[in-house]
Amino acid sequence: MLSIALQATDTVSSIFAPVSTPAVKEADLAKMVLVLSAVVFVVVAGLVAYSVVRFRAGRGEQGTEPPQVYGSAQVEAAWTVIPIIIVIVLVLATGRVIHEVQAAPEPPNAVRVTVVGRQWWWEIRYPELGVVTANELHVPVSDSAHRQPTFLTLESADVAHSFWVPRVAGKTDLIPNKTNRMWVEPHQPGTYLGQCAEYCGTQHAHMLLRVVAEPPEQFARWVEQQRQNAAAVPADSAAAAGRRVFLGTACISCHTVGGTVATGRYGPDLTHLMSRETIGAGVAPNTRDRLRAWVRNPDDLKHGVLMPAMQLDDEQLDQLVEYLLTLR
């Protein structure tokens, strides 16, 4: 039952269904620890159960006292030494995996990404590739013949967060005034779900994260597409009006759309908004009506979110959404 329960499907993120090198190493060690733990539990719980059943006072024994045993040096030495041996075994195995994960060398062809935690979304930058996106980390699949791990530099713009995609890697915190590193190396294509694991304020629960692992050629195409600026003025008149709404309101204080005057960095980069599957850091699917609801009043979808409602009327909203839908 346990193994069935912990199997992963497309949406279940079991730590025992790893797809990436660090997660595989962690899961292998975890399985060893679980087996050892099960043995210890059965033995000790068995002793407790046995002594309760075997030494329960019988009716005739009330009022008489059993022989008093004050201790036994041999027995006590045994149950001191055995746990010490178990601890030594565990520490050796632990130290090895710590080293393999934390001290792994960074190959020259590694993809380098900077992830910045923000209340309550993820800014994802590929400085060498000139790509900026949010909440969805695209990485190439790595195979043993052609290894290509992705190394992440983790920072925070406000409070502490933690990057956790269970099937891809254990968590590493994003802490302001501190730069952390971790790496991932998925072996099979797919979208892996995760979320912020360090309490970071009101919407900690909706700081969701996904890692999209793609074959290298597909990843290269994604990079190429993400490097483009947004198209100039859209042909569609509603969208063109929406563009004027966007550039004429405070949207541009926080958001960037490549190739326009919108260069804000407080909110997610919207240049390729429609290439992402979700909005609001995973709080809703990225569809026309959800997008409209979000822009109308983000607080309806994600209570406490820092993006304000821009008080647009229905026509402006429709136009703005038309424009956003062109940002592919």
Add this chain to the structure above:
Amino acid sequence: MTTTRFPIAAPAEESTPSVFDRLHEWVITVDHKRLGIMYIVFALGFLVIGGLEATLIRLQLAVPDNHVVSAQTFNTLFTMHGTTMVFLVGMPILAGFANYLVPLQIGTRDLAFPRLNSFAFWVTCFGGLLLYSSFLTAPALFGGAAAPDVGWFGYAPLTEPTYSRGNATDYWVIGLIIVGFGSIAGAVNIATTILTMRTKGMTLGRMPLFTWITLVVQCMILVAVSPLTAALILLLLDRGLGAHFFDTQAGGSAVLWQHFFWIFGHPEVYVLMLPGFGFLSEIIPVFSRKVIFGYPVMVAATVAIGFISLGVWAHHMFSVGMSPAANTYFAIATGLVGVPTGIKLFNWIGTMWGGRIQLRTPMLFAIAVLVQFLIAGITGVMLSVVPFDWQLTDTYFVVAHFHFVLVGSLLFAIFAAVYYWYPKATGRMLSERLGKWHFWLFLVGFNLTFIPQHFAGMLGMPRRVYTFLPERGLEIWNLASSIGVAFQLAGVACFVWNLIRSYRRGAVAGNDPWDAWTLEWATSSPPPAYNFAELPVVGSRRPLWDLKHPEDPDWQYE
């Protein structure tokens, strides 16, 4: 060899003062027994409050995308639940037991500093009330949260004014500073009492294990609570005067707060858990009818836990990006703390082995602790395996782990202790029938609530989330967890009813209802204000055993 004499004190004179006079007596009292009872009643009151907060948390998490409470309210609830249970339940209830039992167990008339004792209680009490008054008084200010919502660990910089507007966080900081003063004052008092006021013949090596453990715990409180108080004062300077200790926007350090907090926080876990071990070390021998197995090793293990627990704090921080060397060190230290803890567990089993076990209510709770603490210990070892911890930390697995420590082990041990010593404090037995209902309901409820949380954590559910998404395999575990709460509530209802009903209608206990061996059972129930008419003289670790079995006294074997 020393003789053992036990003058049984006459019960105190009964008169019938008015309710006001009696209340007045309780407020001005410096009697360790009354203050002990006040600590315990205060803590049980907050146990109910903290439990109701937990109930709301589980209602909200019963199904995905639920809307019982808002995100902000939920964050307030888990912050106040954690803070309450640690500072307003765990610490005071254990201070209460130490207050009540230590002078009786070492054969003296009161604590070393009775007025300091009264101060410590009232400071703790008002600190708790101040913290809770934020619900009433904070909302009007600056539109901040109505009550603290920064988590019981208050990680910087979320606690800085930039991210915690309003005054709720100030209530949390100041409340904890004040409660901390109470803890420190109590620790000084109890440690002094144990070191200087033991009765004739009560050498350190003859002290009951509960008293020994209490001594170690008081030393740990002095070492652990002081850094927390200092860190809270730094945070108060940040919030009130614009200092920058933890203000990362001005170059402060967020990690520094984590170190300060866990330098307190990890010893704190043992400050809470060790007295539970003390209860077990008194209760298991009496209901197994056998002397504790390996007394010297039990003492040594306690002291070892005390020392090692000061060097393991950063195992709460394996994901903050420490060096591989630091991670390895803290893994080793954490693994080592399991060794003396394991010794204790084995010695309790050794005590039961070959005994004549009486399954009265205190013993039932004690046996449940053995198994549940075993699980807590094993999951603790899993968390010390750093790469495994990278996956498990900050998930519901950790929530399950420490509730197996603090509920499955400590709270069960506290229930055992209440059933065991209630007759001494009130002169009445608690009902065995209600006690067994309490035990079985709480046992089922506790395990139904917390076993599933291990699986939710391994399936990717972080802690401190006010909701979770459907279709991630989390529904069944969360629903089971929430259903368990109903059983726990029913169990606690039996307990509270038992406490109230037995106070008047319980069977009369007599001085020594359990046929026990330590000095508190040598005086009347309840004991008179002066405890012993004539201070007892002891010759072994079990003075009452010597008295009851003059043909086979303990001191022959020690």
